Amino acid sequence: QVQLQESGPGLVKPSQTLSLTCTVSGGSISSNGYYWSWIRQHPGKGLEWIGYIYYTGSTYYNPSLKSRVTISVDMSKNQFSLKVRSVTAADTAIYFCEGTRWGNYETFDYWGQGTPVTVSS
Amino acid sequence: DIQMTQSPSSLSASVGDRVTITCRASQGISNYLAWYQQKPGKVPKLLIYAASTLQSGVPSRFSGSGSGTDFTLTISSLQPEDVASYYCQKYNSDSFTFGPGTRVDLK
Numbered sequence: 001q002v003q004l005q006e007s008g009p010g011l012v013k014p015s016q017t018l019s020l021t022c023t024v025s026g027g028s029i030s031s032n033g034y035y036w037s038w039i040r041q042h043p044g045k046g047l048e049w050i051g052y053i054y055y056t057g058s059t060y061y062n063p064s065l066k067s068r069v070t071i072s073v074d075m076s077k078n079q080f081s082l083k084v085r086s087v088t089a090a091d092t093a094i095y096f097c098e099g100t101r102w103g104n105y106e107t108f109d110y111w112g113q114g115t116p117v118t119v120s121s
Numbered sequence: 122d123i124q125m126t127q128s129p130s131s132l133s134a135s136v137g138d139r140v141t142i143t144c145r146a147s148q149g150i151s152n153y154l155a156w157y158q159q160k161p162g163k164v165p166k167l168l169i170y171a172a173s174t175l176q177s178g179v180p181s182r183f184s185g186s187g188s189g190t191d192f193t194l195t196i197s198s199l200q201p202e203d204v205a206s207y208y209c210q211k212y213n214s215d216s217f218t219f220g221p222g223t224r225v226d227l228k
Contacts, residue, residue, distance in 0.1 A: 037217065047210075049210070049217045
């Protein structure tokens with residue numbers, strides 16, 4: 001069974017860079033057809049899709065965050081990472097990583113448990 | 122960029138009621154639409170993908186329909202354990218935008 005685990009600092013100072021890592025176990029991050037995504041949820045609010053890195057290495061980001069976000073993958077560690085630059089209090093949220101392979105007859109969808117990040121001095 | 126809307130934003134229903142949630146895309150997305158359930162403090166759970174295909178292990182009281190721009194999630198007989206927020210998500214290309222969510226409570 002594929003499992004995902006987020007890790008990273010729970011507290012980041014304003015204007016600094018938020019860095020999170022998602023470690024994939026029980027499967028390969030290079031598996032065919034998988035999208036490896038980051039999603040966040042502000043306190044008491046809905047889900048916000050941040051972006052993904054496809055198994056081919058291509059990336060796509062939420063246009064509202066694109067200028068500040070980078071998602072990358074480390075195949076050797078079976079991990080993918082998120083960097084959000086120039087953070088403000090508005091980036092305070094629970095951050096989830098997700099791995100999905102969409103299909104018409106079978107879909108695989110795995111989530112990390114989420115990690116809270118607070119932006120504060 | 123394609124926007125996703127949902128209605129209602131919240132609803133209260135009794136156990137056994139039929140509940141319907143609507144999701145609308147600002148442009149056609151064929152059937153590239155998923156529904157998630159999120160209970161308080163929990164990780165979202167995939168219920169339906171390809172607009173109408175039930176994810177393995179999901180109770181059959183959940184169903185989805187629609188194509189193009191208009192989609193529906195139906196709970197045929199609401200159960201206490203269905204109290205949650207429900208989100209639609211498009212995944213047809215590039216951006217995997219979520220809808221704003223619908224909170225379902227018991228009356």
